Amino acid sequence: MSIGTGGGFGLSAKQRLQLVQRLAKRRVAEALAPDDPRDFSSLPGLRDFGLIQAALDSLDLPSPFNIPHDARAGAHSVIAGREVINFSSYDYLGLNADPRVAAAAHVAIDRYGVSASASRTVSGERPVHGALEAALAEHHGAEAALAFVSGHATNVTVIGHLMGPRDVILHDASIHNSCLEGAKLSGARRIAFPHNDWQAAERALADTRRGAERVLLLIEGHYSMDGDVPDLARFIAIARAHDAWLMVDEAHSLGVLGSTGRGIAEAQGIDPREVDIWMGTMSKTLAACGGYVTGRATFIDWLRHTAPGFVYSVGIAPALAAAALEALTILKAEPERVAKLAANGALFLRLLREAGFDTGGSGGHAIVPVITHSSVGAVRLSGALAEAGVNVQPIIFPAVPEQSARLRFFLSAAHTPEDLRTAAACLAHADAAQRRAG
Template structure:
C-alpha cells in the first residue's frame, strides 16, 4: 500500500504552490525577514534558508504540527510521555531497553561520585580515567580486535577519522546510503569519492576496479545495519572486494551492535565473517549502549595513530566518565543477557511481517530493529505521522531531501521492550490511517 491518500490532489498541490509563491514574494501580508539576504553579516542568505522557510510555510498551510523536537518527559523506551500524554513509542534507539535500566543508572552514578561529571580535559592532557580503558578493552574484545579508542561523539568519530586517514591522493568508495557523518568525513579528507548504488556489492567491485589504480590508499566504506532501510550488507562480499584491491574496509556499526547476530555482537556475527576481515570497526555508544559517543576498533597501530593524532580526539575533551561507565555496564548486560537481542529481533520481524501482510511497503528491511513504512510522498508521510500521533503512537516521518520524494516514509525503531499487542496495535493503526485517508485538499 504505497502512497495511500495522504498526498495532495493535483488541484491542492497547485494551490499550495501558488500560496507558497505568494508568501515567498511577500504577498498575503507576510512580514519581511528580519535579516535581508543583502546583509553581509546576516544569516538569511545561508544555503537552504529559503527552503526551510518554504517547508515551514507548507506545514502551516496544511495544518501540520511540527513533528520534530518534541520533548519527552521521561525515559523514552517502548512507551514515552509527551505533553502530559502517554504514547507508544517507535522513535528511539533504545533497542535493548537498557537506557533506564537500574544497573546502568547505578554505574553512571558511581562514576559521577568517583570522577565527577566531566573529564575536564583532553585525555592526552589530563582527562584520562580508568573507566575509559575498561570500556575500550571491552569493545575491542567484542570485535576480537587488538585495541579500541572512544570519542565524545559518534558523528565526530566518522568525520575526524575518515578526514584524518585519507587525503587528496586517496580514494573512498562508499555506499550511496552512507550516513552523513561518513560523507562529511570523506569530504573533509579531500579524497576522490565514488558512490555505488545502495547495498550493491557488484557495483562496488566495478567502481573500485575502475578507480583504484590511480589512488595511493583506498577505503571501502559501508554500514552494518542501514538506519533508513533497516537492511544488512553481504559483509563477506565486501571484505573480498577490499582484499582484492588492497583497500581498507570500514564498517559503521552504529545500528548493528546489540542488534545483529545471535548474541548482538554485530554484522560480522550475523554474516558469519571473521571480524579481522574488517580493518576499521566504527560504532556509537548512544543506541544499544545507552550513552553518547563513538569508537574505533581495529589493529593497535591504527588505534595508536589515531590516539596521538586524530584532531577530534587529541583536541577534544575526553568522554564523560559517567557515559563511559554507562556504556561499559550496558555492554556487560548485553553479554550476560543475549535473550534481549532475541526479543528485539523477534519484535522487528513480527512488525515487518504484519506490515507486509496488511499491504504496507516495508522495503528491504531485514526485520532486525528498523522497519520503514514507505508512503511515497513527504506530505503523505508527515500527515500519516500526525494521524498516528493523534492515536497515541509516536513515530517520525523521514522526508525529502533526507530521502528521495518517492521514498518518503515513517521509520519505526523497535525495542526488546515492545510487547506483541503493542506491535499489532501500531501496524493496524498505520494500515487503518492510510485506508481511511482520502485525497488531501488544501484548507482555506
C-alpha cells in the same frame, strides 16, 4: 498499499495551487524587502527548508520534529502528559533505564565528577575509559579501541584524518551523513555505488584503484534508513582483491545483529578480523553517548595521538563511559534480549507487509520503514498516529528524495507483541482514513 499521492509532496491539485499561491506571495514580499547581507538567505538548502515549512503551514500540519518527552523515551514514553508507544528511540535492548546501568553511572559521577573536563590527552585518563575500550575491542575481536565523545564526530574525524587528497573513498550511496562529512573533510576523491550493490562497488573500485595512493571502502552493517544489511563477505573479498581498507559502521548493528549482538560479522559467520576498521556508537544499544573505532593496535595508537577529534576534544564523560561499559556487560550476559528484539522485528515486519505496506528492503531487525512516497503523507500519518498514542517520526524531503519519504519505526526488546499489533492496526486505520480523505 499506496500511501499518499506521489509528486508535489503528496498534495492534491487544489492543495498544490494553494501552496504555489502562498509561496508566490512570500517571494513578492521577499523581493520588496531591502537586501540584507546578514539574513543567511544564501545558505544552501534554506529555500528547500522554507518550501517544506510553507507546505506544512498551508495544510495546518504541526511540525513533527523536536517534540519534548516528559519521561524516559524507551518502548513507551510520555508526550504532553500522555503515554505513547514509542518507535522513535534507539534503545534497542531496553537498557536506557536499567537500574544497573544507572547505578554504574552514579558511581562514576561520585568518583570522577560529571565531566572529563578536558581532552583525555591533556587532563589524563580515568580507568573507566580504558576498561570500556578494552571491552569494545574484545567485543569486535580487535586488538584495540578508542572512544570519542560523539558518534557523528567519530566518523568525521577518523575518516577525515585517515584519508587525503591523493586517496579514494568508495562508499555505499546510503552511507550515513557522518561518513560523508568525514569524506569531504579528507579531500579524497569520493565515489558512491548503488545501495548494497557489491558488483557495482567492485567495478568502481577496479576503475579507480590505479593512481590512488590509498583506498577506503566504506559500508554500514545495518542501514539506519532502510533496515537492511550488506553481504559482508563480498565486500571483504573486494577490499582484499584491490588492496583497500574496509571500514564498517556498526552504529545500528551492535546488540541487534547476531545471536549475541556482536554485529554483522557474527550474523553472517565471518571472522571480524577480516574488517580493518569497525566503528560504532554508545548512544543506541549501550544507552550512553559517544562513538568508537576498533582495529589494529598500531592504528588505534596513531589515532589516540593524532586524530583531531580526540586530541582536541573533551573526553567522553566518565558517567557515560561507565554506563556504556555496564550495558555492554549486560549484553554479553543476557543474549535473550537480542533474541527478543529479533522476534519483535520479525513480527512487526510481517504485520506491516501483510497489511500491504511498502517496507522496502528491511530485514526486520530493529529498523522497519514504511515508505509513503510523499512527504506530506508521511507527516499526516505521523500526526494521526500521535493522536492514536503511537509516536513515530517521518523522514521527508530533503533528507530523502520525495519519492522515498517514509515513517521509520525503531524497535526495542522492551516492546511487547501487543505494542506492535496496536501500532500496526493504528497505522492501517490512519492510512485508510487518509486515502478516503484524498
